[in-house]
Amino acid sequence: MGTQLSEIHEYLRWRKRFPTVWCAGCGDGTIMGAILRAIHDLQMPQDSIAFISGIGCSSRMPIYLDFNTLHTTHGRALPFATGVKLVRPDMNVIVVSGDGDALAIGGNHFIHTCRRNIDITMVLINNSIYGMTGGQVAPTTPIGAIAHTMPYGNIDPPFDAVELSLAAGATFVARSTTYNIIQTTNYIKKALQHKGFSFVEIISQCPVLYGRLNGMPDPVDMLLWQKEVAVPLSKAKKMSPEELEGKITTGIFRDEIRPEYTEQVYALSEKLQEKSED
Amino acid sequence: MALNRTTSDGHPVRFVQGNEAVVLGALHSGCRFFGGYPITPSTEIAEGMARELPKVGGVFIQMEDEIASIASIIGASAAGAKSMTATSGPGFSLMQENLGFAYITQLPIVIVNVQRGGPSTGLPTKLAQSDTMQARWGTHGDYTAVVLAASSVQESYEATIRAFELAEKLSTPVIVLLDELIGHMREKLILRMKKDIKEIRRPFPKVPPEWYFPYDIPNDYTAHPAPFGEGFRYSITGLVHDRTGFPTSVPSEVIERLDALREKIITHRKEIWNWKEYEVTDAKYLIVAYGSAARAARGAVAILRKKRIKAGFLELKSIWPFPDGPLMSAAKQAKYVFVAENNMGQLIHAVRENIRHTINVIPINRYDGHPLEPEQIVYFIKEEVYGHSTV
């Protein structure tokens, strides 16, 4: 663990701004560590990374990190990132988003960025609730769960972010949990290496709000819950819909190559420029 | 773009729409990124950029909505590109939140709003000037806007070039207000020669990354955040931030930041102001207007002068920060100031704020989707001169 900590350390801003805004036991820090380990393992130069987020607990992440960081408006990280990537195709553009940020207010941007297959890596931290504003229902809150704006139990059917991204055309799609952080790190690594839009959903924990409102106030309870409900894709394929009720499938759902958007934009531009030179 | 000719001194001449003039102005300014969404009556700007940008190595992208459009151009600006979008009323409304983001983060962008009738979907194909105040106050929070205007095809071109210069110089969003009439009408446009275009670009940091504070407040209050990927790794956030770019809510730092953002615009106001005077020296009756209303005002002055009525006209080519100096000087002899607008009365508030109380400020408004006509303005002024109109 000691070496792993020092690996992460070099990616934190030198005027270290700690403590973070995150509560003790929150999954955000664990996932930040996983992202940094993936970046470290891939030896990606810090100057080459644009780290972009929207608004929410997890979206505070870039502020602590020693990259080119852009903490934008609620739900809009992806279109900001699209602008950065199109101007600097050589940069590695990473977006971190919460479930409310990405799937509610930013839902339109999410599906369209998947569709374009632009070379951006998106890490979705799904804690099933709005954390920063104090525990309101999210488009990922399970039916029946309690939130401050669903005090009698949630009646809003949730999204499955993986299904959504697959349908919208993302070319790399994976899901993991903070419990299985080694797997999470590996998926992020694969996503970072993928050419095209790569999407990793990580089931995370908000013990302070989601946990407390739903009988799991201890972060350990939440991690054990993740362990219990996570089913690897290979195993899930052999299970019936009834058996999969309340479970969360993890694994790599898609890993394929399709024309990448930025390359297409620049190929067209080169062709037109050659033409005008003739 | 037909009718390609040149003036005797070699300037290319075109016969184009105001919207096409915006495209040419943007390209001549070195704009290399356009993120947009179709909306009448601004769409020709997006179409022109889609055609032309790839030919010069630039990027055009049609985003999923106007919120994404402005987000994409701010991202492009953070990466160092001169970037712009164009829209109209409803789209401009959707852009307001991120407009504030560009302002607080000091990332230069240009937004062209080809105004149409509102509220809501309103009159999509008809002109209005009813976003005059939205351009000033539209985004939430205290905000000091830089807004330019144009009343002809030539001015649409010039205003776009000026918008890029000011955006890069002040590292702030600059808005160009056109209206449906100006955007869609065709007139002669004389282009600048390549040698006459001095491309203004935000300065690159002069210190090594270790000494770099992106949001230091220098004497002219203007921070120029370094482009991404150049070795200056720092934080950009829409939260109020200190000189490193890290969020702060320390009261003294908050005041310092918000003051600096305003002072930046205010100290450069004389550079931003742009206006033209017509017969104001002895004008007892002064008209103030911008955009398509200015065309009617010019006509009205000509008619009134023929009738020996001492009318003058102050045309505003920049609106915010309000050119109070030029107004004061043009209104020196005025007993009446008429504010002619294609709306229910917006610019008039700024005129009233600034004018001496001994001068009558009188609104002349039209908001049926049609342009003001010189005769209408003449009618209102004659009512004041003779107590009733004889037209």
Ligand code: SF4
């Ligand atoms: S409120 Fe929840 S999601 Fe937010 S920091 Fe605290 S534990 Fe994490």
